[in-house]
Amino acid sequence: MNLSRTARRMLAGLTFGVLALIYVPLLVVVANSVNPSQSMTWPLDGVTFEWWRRAADSVGARDALVTSLQVAAAATAIALLLGTLLALALQRYSFFGKHSVNLLVILPIALPGVVTGIALSNGFRTILGVDLSIWTIIIAHATFCIVTVSNNVQARLRRMGTSLEEASADLGAGVLTTFRLVTLPQMRSALLAGGMLAFALSFDEIIVTTFTAGNGANTLPIWILNNMFRPNQAPVVNVVAVVLIIFSTIPVWLAQRLSSDVEAVR
Amino acid sequence: MSLPTGADASTVATSGDAAATAAISLRGLRKQFGDVAAVDGVDLDIADGEFFSMLGPSGSGKTTVLRLIAGFETATAGTVWLGGTDVTRAAPFERDVHTVFQDYALFPHMSVLDNVAYGLRVRGIGRKDRRGRAEQALDTVRLGQLGGRRPHQLSGGQRQRVALARAIVLEPRVLLLDEPLGALDLKLREQMQVELKQLQRDLGITFVFVTHDQEEALTLSDRIAVFDAGRIQQLGTPREIYETPGSAYVAGFVGTTNLFDAATSQRLLGVRAEHAVRPERLRITPTSAEPTTADEIRLDAVVVETIYLGTGNRVHLRTDDGLELVALEQYTGSLDSAAHRGDAVTVRFARADVVPLAAAP
Numbered sequence: 141m142n143l144s145r146t147a148r149r150m151l152a153g154l155t156f157g158v159l160a161l162i163y164v165p166l167l168v169v170v171a172n173s174v175n176p177s178q179s180m181t182w183p184l185d186g187v188t189f190e191w192w193r194r195a196a197d198s199v200g201a202r203d204a205l206v207t208s209l210q211v212a213a214a215a216t217a218i219a220l221l222l223g224t225l226l227a228l229a230l231q232r233y234s235f236f237g238k239h240s241v242n243l244l245v246i247l248p249i250a251l252p253g254v255v256t257g258i259a260l261s262n263g264f265r266t267i268l269g270v271d272l273s274i275w276t277i278i279i280a281h282a283t284f285c286i287v288t289v290s291n292n293v294q295a296r297l298r299r300m301g302t303s304l305e306e307a308s309a310d311l312g313a314g315v316l317t318t319f320r321l322v323t324l325p326q327m328r329s330a331l332l333a334g335g336m337l338a339f340a341l342s343f344d345e346i347i348v349t350t351f352t353a354g355n356g357a358n359t360l361p362i363w364i365l366n367n368m369f370r371p372n373q374a375p376v377v378n379v380v381a382v383v384l385i386i387f388s389t390i391p392v393w394l395a396q397r398l399s400s401d402v403e404a405v406r
Numbered sequence: 407m408s409l410p411t412g413a414d415a416s417t418v419a420t421s422g423d424a425a426a427t428a429a430i431s432l433r434g435l436r437k438q439f440g441d442v443a444a445v446d447g448v449d450l451d452i453a454d455g456e457f458f459s460m461l462g463p464s465g466s467g468k469t470t471v472l473r474l475i476a477g478f479e480t481a482t483a484g485t486v487w488l489g490g491t492d493v494t495r496a497a498p499f500e501r502d503v504h505t506v507f508q509d510y511a512l513f514p515h516m517s518v519l520d521n522v523a524y525g526l527r528v529r530g531i532g533r534k535d536r537r538g539r540a541e542q543a544l545d546t547v548r549l550g551q552l553g554g555r556r557p558h559q560l561s562g563g564q565r566q567r568v569a570l571a572r573a574i575v576l577e578p579r580v581l582l583l584d585e586p587l588g589a590l591d592l593k594l595r596e597q598m599q600v601e602l603k604q605l606q607r608d609l610g611i612t613f614v615f616v617t618h619d620q621e622e623a624l625t626l627s628d629r630i631a632v633f634d635a636g637r638i639q640q641l642g643t644p645r646e647i648y649e650t651p652g653s654a655y656v657a658g659f660v661g662t663t664n665l666f667d668a669a670t671s672q673r674l675l676g677v678r679a680e681h682a683v684r685p686e687r688l689r690i691t692p693t694s695a696e697p698t699t700a701d702e703i704r705l706d707a708v709v710v711e712t713i714y715l716g717t718g719n720r721v722h723l724r725t726d727d728g729l730e731l732v733a734l735e736q737y738t739g740s741l742d743s744a745a746h747r748g749d750a751v752t753v754r755f756a757r758a759d760v761v762p763l764a765a766a767p
Contacts, residue, residue, distance in 0.1 A: 306478050307511035309498040311525035311576065321528070325515045 166385060173378040178371070195379035204363035205383070207274060211349075211359060212342040215281035219338045220331060222282070223289025228323075230290075231297040232305075245290065248283045256283065257351030264352065272354030280352040281345060285338035292334030296327045329398045336391035336398075344388050360384060427490065429454040429580055429612040430475060435484035437470050444470040446636035448484070452614060454579070457606050459615045459623040462633030463659070468616050471633075472582050475614065476505050489579060503580040504573035508588055510565045512557035518568050519544070519553035525576045543575035544568075546605070563594045570605070580612045587622065599626055620660045624648060632656045649684075650761050657682045657763060664688070664731050666760070674703055680763040687759040688733035690721060690751050703760070705753045707731065709745045721745050723753060 143151070176188040195201050229235070230242055248256055260280045264270045304326065308318040346361040353362060364380055367373040428451040437445040445467045452458045460468040473479045475486055477498035485494045493501050504525070512521050519540050520527075526536035544550050547567035557565055566586060573581055586602075587595045603626055606613045617623050623630050624644040632639045632647060632655075640652040651657035654665055666674060666681040675681060693706060707723040710730075718736040723745075725731065731753060735745070745751055 303507055303509055303511040304513060306476075306498065307505070307507060307513070307572075308524070308528075309478075310476060310503075310505045311528065311572065312499045313524075313528040314497075314499055317528050321524075322513060 169378055169381050169385070172375070173382045175375070175378075178375055191375040191379050195376045195383075198376055200358070200363060200367075201360075201376065201380050204358045204360045205380075207357055208343055208360040211274060211277050211281060212339045214278045215285045215342045216335050216338045218278070218282040219285035219289045220335050223286045223334065223338075224293050224327075224331065226286065226290045227293035227297060231294050232302070246287055249287045253345075253347030254351075256280070257348040260348065261351040272352055272357070274354070274357045276352045276354065277349055277357060277359065280348045281342040284348075285342055288337040288341060289331070289334035292330045292337070293327055296330035297323075300326050333395040333398050336395040340388045340391045344384060428452055428487070429456070429489060430614065431485075431487035432471070432475075433485045433487070435471065435474060435486065436482045437467075437474060437479055438482040443482075443636050445474065445481075448636075448638055450631060450638065450641070452580075452612060454612055455610050457603070457613045457615065457626055457628045459617060459627040459630045460633055461617055461620060461623040461630050461660070463618055466633040467636035468631075468633045469584060470636075472505075472584055472614065472616050475580075476503055476582050477501050502578055503582055504576055504578040505582040505584065506566075506569045506573050506586045508585045510557075510569040512565060512568055512572075514557055516556075517553065518549070518555050518557065518560070521557065521568055522553075522571045522575055524572065529576075539575055540571075543571040546574065547571045547601075562590055563598065566590065566598060570602075574605070574609060574611075577609075578611060580614065581606075583613060583615045585616055585618070587617075587619075595622075602626065624660070632659060634659075651682060652764050654680055654682070654763050662732055665763075666729075670729060674705075675757070675760060677762070681760045682763055683755055683760045685720070685732045685734040686736070687755050688731065689754045690723075690733055690735060690745050691754060693750055693752050701757045702754055703757060705729070705731075707751055707753050709747055709749045709751060712745055712747060719745070723751070725753070 171184060173191055174187045174189065175184050176186045176190070177184075226241075226245060230238065257280070260276070260283075261272070264272060264276050270276065300323075304322050305318055308322045309315075313321065344361055345359075346365065349359050349362055353359065358366070360380060361384070364377050364384075367377050430450070430452040432448050432450040435445055435448040435450075436443060448467075448471055450471075460471060462468045470479060474481055475488075477493070477496060477500070481494055485492055487493070488501060488503060512518075513524065516524070519537065522543050523536040523540035526539060531539075541550065541553060544553055547570050549564060549567050549571065552560065552564065557568065560568065566589075569586070583602075587598050590598060599622060602613070602615075615623070615626060624647070627644055629641065629643055630647050631641045634655055640647060640656045642650075642652075647656065647660055651660060651663070657663040657665065662685050663682045664685065666683075668678050668680060671681045672678045690709075705725045707725040707729075709721060710724050711722040713720045713722075715734075718734055721733045721735055723731045723733060733753065
């Protein structure tokens with residue numbers, strides 16, 4: 141479709157404006173992480189890695205980073221296992237209550253985090269009588285990570301159709317052999333993409349985490365929230381924010397590349 | 407499993423112990439999807455070594471019958487016997503039949519050779535042995551050089567052959583083919599038809615071939631079952647199906663035909679029942695040429711349309727009393743024999759060429 145010159149310029153301007161609105165503040169954060177002025181004056185009068193050094197020495201930030209990675213890794217692992225099983229059940233079998241199960245599993249991603257957070261917090265403490273810890277964060281995160289994995293895998297299974305699995309069974313392979321030799325290789329990239337999205341989702345989650353984190357189990361986003369308004373910590377927070385940006389961008393970028401590669405082959 | 411001996415097409419009727427000797431026996435087979443009966447009571451015996459076709463339009467139940475034999479669907483009622491064993495409840499991987507799928511269903515993440523060796527691999531046959539046998543199977547379908555390729559690097563006809571090789575490498579007693587040539591262009595399809603027929607003869611295995619192409623069914627098969635609405639409308643050799651169709655449906659689906667309803671038959675033949683005559687049995691002559699004989703029927707007609715077919719003409723006619731007829735004229739040397747639009751002619755056909763259509767069995 142051909143657009144007029146004016147329309148094209150307007151659209152280009154609008155696109156640029158929106159993208160600038162999103163990314164300029166991010167760039168400011170990156171710039172401020174090397175800003176020599178503690179009060180973040182602008183423009184920069186030099187470049188310093190003082191804050192990066194201080195962030196590296198900060199026990200609180202480091203612990204929070206490790207906790208975040210642990211939580212994200214564990215929640216992703218749970219999501220991969222349960223999300224795959226769920227996708228297989230929903231796409232390949234029919235059973236009583238299938239549609240309800242589908243809805244109930246998708247719901248956590250649509251429900252406001254505050255609600256999920258309060259509900260889980262109450263559930264853990266008053267109903268189950270469990271103390272909040274890193275494990276309660278992991279379980280809370282897994283509830284919405286399952287959805288991303290399951291959605292990715294379901295989309296793949298739907299597109300794959302059943303004929304490959306039927307061919308495998310026809311040639312003498314049992315259910316598990318078919319899964320190992322045919323289904324799993326076919327959905328490997330969907331698992332990778334879903335897993336990375338789940339990881340990124342967990343890594344920067346803040347609301348549900350606030351309600352389900354026990355004492356001493358701080359994730360990185362929570363640590364940032366707690367330290368943002370302490371004047372002498374502000375530059376370090378910038379550094380941590382940059383680290384967060386990197387950790388959440390890479391998986392999403394990889395996930396997108398993986399799924400587009402698969403698209404191109406087909 | 408005992409091999410049936412010398413069971414030829416005509417003797418495999420509905421004798422009581424046919425289920426014990428035939429390669430495939432279906433008894434009272436039904437398959438319901440919701441409220442719809444896709445297969446609605448099918449009884450069938452397919453002999454060992456037979457090239458058997460299931461012919462019908464889409465939605466006639468032929469593919470569902472194939473899937474019931476393969477084990478991808480579970481019968482709502484009735485039984486499936488393979489070589490004398492009841493497999494109605496058996497999983498696909500427990501049945502000694504293999505399928506060539508319409509979309510080929512080659513594993514995209516494996517090489518052609520690994521695809522062909524897959525069935526041997528899941529049976530625990532050693533790498534070296536299965537490689538040798540897979541290569542041999544690829545040679546059989548004349549793809550010996552392409553074992554290292556991926557399926558997406560092959561043409562449609564080559565993929566078709568890989569799918570065949572993947573199934574025959576396991577030396578099944580029965581091969582199920584679900585519209586295997588449907589995706590190929592005409593030239594390639596005709597070539598593959600010849601190859602399929604040769605392959606079936608050389609290997610001596612039973613082929614169950616699903617198709618909606620009546621010509622394909624006629625040229626390839628030992629016997630044909632014509633399906634409609636989940637039932638077998640007629641079962642017979644290609645010749646029986648074509649020359650003595652058992653119902654108006656079969657006559658209309660297999661080839662073109664001129665149908666006479668009961669009233670017309672009464673007038674022309676003096677018998678009050680549906681009849682049919684094939685277009686190539688009609689002769690077109692100038693009006694009042696020769697006197698009529700007792701075993702010939704003559705009708706005065708006007709040529710409505712003449713369509714050039716390359717090998718002859720298809721002539722659409724209307725008789726003086728309003729009957730629509732189609733005749734096939736083969737070129738026999740003189741080109742001017744072709745009837746022209748608007749010509750008044752006489753249509754003649756032998757009484758013996760008009761076949762009665764029994765009600766569907």
